[in-house]
Structure formats: C-alpha cells, structure tokens
Amino acid sequence: MMRVVFNEDYCKGCNLCVAFCPQAIIHLANRLNQKGYRPAEVIEQEKCTSCAACARMCPDTVITVYRPERKKEKVS
Numbered sequence: 001m002m003r004v005v006f007n008e009d010y011c012k013g014c015n016l017c018v019a020f021c022p023q024a025i026i027h028l029a030n031r032l033n034q035k036g037y038r039p040a041e042v043i044e045q046e047k048c049t050s051c052a053a054c055a056r057m058c059p060d061t062v063i064t065v066y067r068p069e070r071k072k073e074k075v076s
C-alpha cells in the first residue's frame with residue numbers, strides 16, 4: 001500500500017514537503033507537536049503516489065514513504 005508517514009514529534013514545520021508535493025496533499029497541522037511546531041500531515045493518503053519528493057526535501061528525515069512491492073522479473 002502506498003502511504004507517507006511523518007514522525008510528527010521531530011517535524012519542525014519547515015513547509016518544504018508541502019511545497020514540493022506534486023499531489024498537494026501535505027499540509028501543516030492545526031495542532032502543535034511536543035516541541036511547539038506545527039507538524040506536516042497528509043490529508044488525502046489515497047491520492048499519494050509514493051513519489052518520495054517530500055522525503056527527499058525533508059532536512060530532518062522525518063518522512064517515511066511506503067511503496068507496494070514490485071514483482072521481480074525472472075531472467076532466462
């Protein structure tokens with residue numbers, strides 16, 4: 001299953017993932033994390049394509065992108 005997970009406790013709300021998400025499904029939450037920042041969150045997980053643009057841009061590596069496993073082709 002394709003999905004994106006944020007470690008909200010370490011997110012500083014820098015907004016880079018929001019700016020670079022091609023699907024525009026990441027926003028800053030209306031709540032604060034334990035460090036006082038508004039963490040990023042995915043609002044429409046089903047629209048995520050697992051492109052990992054958000055994870056590549058995150059300076060604090062708080063984003064994990066899950067992709068479906070690809071079937072391996074048999075080489076003859």
